Amino acid sequence: MGYRRGQGVNRAKEVYRVAPSKLRTYVYCPRLYFFEAHMARQRTPVERLKMLIGRIYHYLAGLVDRIKGETVEERYEAQIGGYTIVGRPDSWRRTGETIVVKERKSGRGPRSGVWLSDLLQGVAYAILLSRIEKVREAVVEVKYLSGGGGAVRVDSDLVSMALRSIEEMRLVDAGVVPYANRSPGKCAACRYRDVCSFMDELVKHQLEDGELYEPGSWVREAGSVFDRQKP
Numbered sequence: 688m689g690y691r692r693g694q695g696v697n698r699a700k701e702v703y704r705v706a707p708s709k710l711r712t713y714v715y716c717p718r719l720y721f722f723e724a725h726m727a728r729q730r731t732p733v734e735r736l737k738m739l740i741g742r743i744y745h746y747l748a749g750l751v752d753r754i755k756g757e758t759v760e761e762r763y764e765a766q767i768g769g770y771t772i773v774g775r776p777d778s779w780r781r782t783g784e785t786i787v788v789k790e791r792k793s794g795r796g797p798r799s800g801v802w803l804s805d806l807l808q809g810v811a812y813a814i815l816l817s818r819i820e821k822v823r824e825a826v827v828e829v830k831y832l833s834g835g836g837g838a839v840r841v842d843s844d845l846v847s848m849a850l851r852s853i854e855e856m857r858l859v860d861a862g863v864v865p866y867a868n869r870s871p872g873k874c875a876a877c878r879y880r881d882v883c884s885f886m887d888e889l890v891k892h893q894l895e896d897g898e899l900y901e902p903g904s905w906v907r908e909a910g911s912v913f914d915r916q917k918p
């Protein structure tokens with residue numbers, strides 16, 4: 688559960704591999720990422736149905752993107768510093784010296800802007816593709832099936848958030864339990880809520896006394912919606 692302030696955590700020397708889709712889970716709720724990494728439970732029938740709808744949506748949207756000349760669901764891998772980012776962006780295109788990454792989501796978007804977790808998944812793809820294409824500019828477009836979304840130019844703040852997430856995911860993979868990003872909607876639908884509450888009870892006194900540092904607590908201040916800048 689977290690780690691004690693002032694106490695180091697051994698970080699693996701080898702290059703850490705990370706998938707942008709998992710980074711999205713981490714930013715949505717770091718504690719949920721911990722459960723998925725260490726004690727994954729089977730998806731519920733409702734979750735499996737949502738996944739099927741998502742796959743159909745992506746397949747049909749991918750056909751349209753291919754007609755537009757975009758590259759769809761190709762696998763890429765590149766080493767960036769101490770990390771290897773590996774994944775399949777939904778679609779992307781290069782416009783001059785700019786990479787435009789498109790992330791499609793079958794879930795609902797916020798009333799305005801995009802979910803930060805969806806955006807940072809796209810930012811991780813943008814970092815990956817920028818390295819491969821050797822360009823410095825990138826835009827992430829997030830589109831929701833229910834309508835809405837947005838396009839955001841990738842800046843140094845977003846890159847920092849994505850890289851910070853990856854660094855913390857490495858700690859969590861090593862066993863550190865991160866911040867629980869609670870919200871009534873998220874937790875009501877979460878298949879780990881029983882064990883999550885139990886974990887909180889175990890350490891609530893250390894947390895109250897400020898003895899523990901939980902990776903991922905920054906997501907609370909960052910907010911779940913990103914609606915600040917346009918390209």
Ligand code: SF4
Nearest residue numbers: 716719874877880883
């Ligand atoms: S119950 Fe809530 S806080 Fe805990 S893992 Fe699930 S979504 Fe995160």
